[in-house]
Amino acid sequence: MSRPRPTSFDEELERRLAILARCEEPDRRLPRTDTIALAAITAGCFAIVLIAQAL
Amino acid sequence: MTKGANRIEAALAETLPLLPEERSWSFRDMLAVKSGLSIATWGFLFGGATGQLVGFVDGFIALFFGTAVGLGILFFALLLPVYRNGCESFVFLRSAFGPIGASLLAVPLVLGMVPFSAAILSTMAGAATEEVLIGLSLFPADSGLPLAAIMSFAVLGVSFLLAARGSDTLRLFNLATVPLLVLLSGGLLAAVFIEAGWDTILAAAPPETRWDRPTRLMLAVELNIVAAISWFGLVGNLMRYGQSARGATWGTWIGLVPVSLLPATAGLASSLALGSPDPVQWMTPLVGPVLGLAMLLILILANVSSAVGLLQGNVTTIIQNFGAPIRQLGFAGMTGILCVIACLIIWFATDALYARFYSITASFGAIFAACIGVLLADRLVLRRSKVDLAGLHDTAGGPYAFWLGVNPAALIALAVGFAAYITLLEPVSQTPNPAFRYLSASLPAIAAAFAVHLALSRVVTIRARRGGYPGGRQAKLEIVDAEPAE
Numbered sequence: 136m137s138r139p140r141p142t143s144f145d146e147e148l149e150r151r152l153a154i155l156a157r158c159e160e161p162d163r164r165l166p167r168t169d170t171i172a173l174a175a176i177t178a179g180c181f182a183i184v185l186i187a188q189a190l
Numbered sequence: 191m192t193k194g195a196n197r198i199e200a201a202l203a204e205t206l207p208l209l210p211e212e213r214s215w216s217f218r219d220m221l222a223v224k225s226g227l228s229i230a231t232w233g234f235l236f237g238g239a240t241g242q243l244v245g246f247v248d249g250f251i252a253l254f255f256g257t258a259v260g261l262g263i264l265f266f267a268l269l270l271p272v273y274r275n276g277c278e279s280f281v282f283l284r285s286a287f288g289p290i291g292a293s294l295l296a297v298p299l300v301l302g303m304v305p306f307s308a309a310i311l312s313t314m315a316g317a318a319t320e321e322v323l324i325g326l327s328l329f330p331a332d333s334g335l336p337l338a339a340i341m342s343f344a345v346l347g348v349s350f351l352l353a354a355r356g357s358d359t360l361r362l363f364n365l366a367t368v369p370l371l372v373l374l375s376g377g378l379l380a381a382v383f384i385e386a387g388w389d390t391i392l393a394a395a396p397p398e399t400r401w402d403r404p405t406r407l408m409l410a411v412e413l414n415i416v417a418a419i420s421w422f423g424l425v426g427n428l429m430r431y432g433q434s435a436r437g438a439t440w441g442t443w444i445g446l447v448p449v450s451l452l453p454a455t456a457g458l459a460s461s462l463a464l465g466s467p468d469p470v471q472w473m474t475p476l477v478g479p480v481l482g483l484a485m486l487l488i489l490i491l492a493n494v495s496s497a498v499g500l501l502q503g504n505v506t507t508i509i510q511n512f513g514a515p516i517r518q519l520g521f522a523g524m525t526g527i528l529c530v531i532a533c534l535i536i537w538f539a540t541d542a543l544y545a546r547f548y549s550i551t552a553s554f555g556a557i558f559a560a561c562i563g564v565l566l567a568d569r570l571v572l573r574r575s576k577v578d579l580a581g582l583h584d585t586a587g588g589p590y591a592f593w594l595g596v597n598p599a600a601l602i603a604l605a606v607g608f609a610a611y612i613t614l615l616e617p618v619s620q621t622p623n624p625a626f627r628y629l630s631a632s633l634p635a636i637a638a639a640f641a642v643h644l645a646l647s648r649v650v651t652i653r654a655r656r657g658g659y660p661g662g663r664q665a666k667l668e669i670v671d672a673e674p675a676e
Contacts, residue, residue, distance in 0.1 A: 144206075147203050148206050148207075148583055151209060152207065152579065152580050155579065156580075164270075164274060165435040165436065173262060173443070177258065177259055177266075180254075180262070181259045183251070183255050184255050184407070184408075187251050187407065188403075188408065
């Protein structure tokens with residue numbers, strides 16, 4: 136890390152929260168298409184298990 | 191933490207919400223770290239445990255689809271919000287359970303699990319090291335020394351030295367070793383198939399049980415759902431380092447689902463065809479002494495890489511959730527204490543570890559499943575994915591304090607989910623309820639905890655204006671500081 140770090144854990148927490156509140160963070164959300172793909176894979180996998188049971 | 195004028199150590203600082211410059215892992219880095227976690231002893235053991243329930247084809251279905259179901263649910267409950275907020279996983283749990291509630295959960299789920307898992311990993315690595323040393327004629331086979339235990343301690347020592355150095359060492363170590371680990375797992379899989387033959391493996395049947403095929407298949411799927419959700423906070427803590435949500439998510443998914451199939455399928459096939467999932471027992475006889483010894487060396491590396499990730503990810507939870515006295519020990523100090531506890535487990539209870547591997551994992555799975563149900567209801571329905579990062583770190587009466595730091599609604603929902611799980615599947619004796627065959631145990635446990643948390647929160651918690659939920663007067667004030675809606 137390039138910025139000087141304080142000596143106490145609580146001071147460091149305050150410093151980080153202040154930086155995060157100020158800075159322009161990139162969007163950390165998973166894009167909608169990926170979210171849908173992940174949900175579909177998860178649900179589809181359980182459906183395949185049920186189909187395999189029936190075979 | 192050092193006192194006086196020294197800055198706090200980097201590894202300790204990274205247990206706090208990560209800064210943008212610390213979230214630098216690419217897709218490749220994330221894939222390497224997660225692959226390094228999944229290619230290890232537990233991959234072979236879960237494959238072997240699956241092979242005790244079903245044949246090869248059903249086993250492969252259970253390994254792939256069960257793991258994908260478990261991990262997928264874990265993403266929506268915990269991994270995605272932890273990545274988004276950059277905070278430690280159990281710190282995020284405070285939004286549902288309260289700060290004291292989350293710390294109480296971390297006692298069994300982290301303090302109880304980590305030394306046990308580290309002991310399993312280092313025991314197998316220790317046994318592999320013993321084989322290597324005897325194979326190289328550095329020690330006689332009948333030396334009378336507890337060579338495997340000593341080597342397990344050495345492996346834990348190396349893991350400690352690497353884990354204590356922080357996240358960048360973990361990333362670089364995995365980037366260097368994962369190609370070898372993939373080769374090892376693929377090589378072992380090929381060796382089992384060449385030795386035993388495709389037809390023999392396909393025809394091999396698991397030991398006789400009183401359950402029919404659909405029930406056995408669901409038992410195997412359940413085992414792998416539980417294996418995946420047991421990654422829980424550890425995977426979230428490591429995922430925070432990802433540069434982009436897409437790279438972090440798919441690096442994690444590919445590392446923990448398709449890549450984990452390599453050792454698990456080798457364990458499944460060898461359990462069915464050779465009678466043991468433990469590669470230490472059959473590797474050298476199967477591929478010859480030279481190649482066998484080389485593979486054993488890589489297996490040691492595999493377990494070291496997993497142990498380093500395990501310690502790195504979980505020490506973060508312990509530092510964040512057990513107060514100032516623990517922080518005084520520093521990141522390295524806490525890592526060392528976990529390694530010492532793992533050493534004691536190895537010394538006193540190695541055989542019990544292997545014998546009860548499945549029972550212990552399944553019992554913890556019941557708690558994890560219920561916990562996921564609570565988190566899904568809280569995050570997706572009650573909070574609509576919005577939490578206040580500063581509030582999560584305010585343990586002295588912030589918006590997530592609920593009642594004395596505990597959310598009774600979440601704890602009751604957790605208990606109901608746990609009860610639903612053991613009603614459908616008693617984990618120690620592996621006795622399923624008739625409905626288990628269609629429903630599994632973890633999915634109904636998640637659903638039960640979800641419904642109870644939702645109902646109690648709406649009827650009691652939100653009406654009492656506790657927990658900073660949208661809708662209460664207190665919540666409206668707090669949302670000003672929450673992440674902006676996108």
